[in-house]
Amino acid sequence: MRRLGDLETEIMHRLWQWNRPTTVREVVDDINLRRPVAYTTVTTVISILFHKGYVVRTREGRVWVYSPAASREAYAAALMEDGLEASDDRPAALVKFVENMSDDEVAALREALRTVRQRPER
Known part of the structure; x- marks a missing residue:
């Protein structure tokens, strides 16, 4: 995207x-x-x-x-996914991304990870 x-x-x-x-x-x-x-x-x-x-x-x-056609959040997520696809080393790209986040954003990311982990498997 x-x-x-x-x-x-x-x-x-x-x-x-x-x-x-x-x-x-x-x-x-x-x-x-x-x-x-x-x-x-x-x-x-x-x-x-x-x-x-x-x-x-x-x-x-x-x-x-x-x-x-989709939410603002879906658009933002698609942009982030494209950014990750631009790297040959996705884990390293994620580390760089998180390093640039504020404390509040890191807390929000932790909460998002907890939410995803609590979902039933599809």
Whole structure:
């Protein structure tokens, strides 16, 4: 999975945050509160996100509404997995990753490991 571009990230941030089907107009209007962006530009980028599988769309009347295809956490996990795949030595890459974590992040990682270990085997 490749990292999203700047405008793709802005769009996905809104879709994840709002957690409801959203029109291009709503996204454009919200971005325009902070900086100018053309409706056609957002339409093009959200269409690209759809074709790449990052968003799903359904028709409501005459307009498309968009929702994330996966959670922000699933996206972040896929990026981390890609980062690990870039190394020939996954354990060493994990060590480097953990070395850069804050104490709170390490505690969260420990809790995540406990949670995974407690799950029944599939």
